Amino acid sequence: MKQNLFQTSVEPLLDYFNHFIPLNAGEKQFVMDLFKPRLYRKRQYVLQEGDICTQFNFVVRGCLRMYKIDEKGNTHIIQFTSENWWLMDIGSFHGKAPSELNIDALEDTMVFQVSYENLIELYTKAPKFNLIFRVLIENSFVSLQKRLLQNISSTAEERYLSFIQNYSHLTNRLPQVQIAAFIGISPEFLSRLRSKQVRAKS
Template identity: 40%
Template structure:
């Protein structure tokens, strides 16, 4: 019998591709459940990412820290999202990102060797991750364009559209870091009255 965490993962995958019962069993056999407590690291800069992470409950974030100690958040991963330092994972090289838990979180891990076997054994699984990779690339391109061309307020609106379930529960400093402004500027911006056209 499959756990509710595995069922949630399979439901997420079924939104994009169809797996056979045998495929689902192969996937379930390699998933490892783990709990990550709030503010606990899953991955720290300099470590090698050895597992792909799927979030079942809670929220993880990936970020880098610059030489002045400022955090730059690259991604949030609420339930149903995947997260990784992709370069570290693909190259088996030291991570340039940190990944930690915003809230107490339940995650599923798939080791890189198991992931490679799934790609070979299940053509549909390979297709699923191609779809995810394409969508991720499109999202990151959009975010790069937004960061170069949009105002802070427009970037905030874009953030609200991308992460609607998180906007009310994330600390403002995390939201500010994600959109590239200071927490003080975000607070001031949110207090400004809405202009009517």
């Protein structure tokens, strides 16, 4: 019975991989053997600053955030990750170095995790995944590069509109303070931006 439940719960991950390249039965079994399910409760840490990131996380349901707290206690959110997205501190994961970032759950969140060692094993047993993860990392790099350029060249309103476009599925799930920290503005200024958008639509 437990095995059937596991097979059912891993389907979103298998569907994700199949979207890139169809998997055969053996490759699906590798995924089921090497990826481990994990439930994080709301506010529970997935990674804390100073620890080494040992897992690459695929979100089945829920929402994670990756962030940095500066010396003044301000929170700078780098990324939100929800259903069918991935999250890790790539430098810590591949370099086995202490992380400068935190990852926690903004909702009760179910993930499938793969360790560095198991990921390498997956590449060796099924080279198809080497291509899948290369594309995945490249897409992630492009997204972070766009976000960096946006942060240094766009207005607060432009960043807010971009957030609505890219994270439309999260706008009603995230507290205003979290969205403001991601955009890099105060919650009060975000409230004014939202009011402006409402007036513009009316």
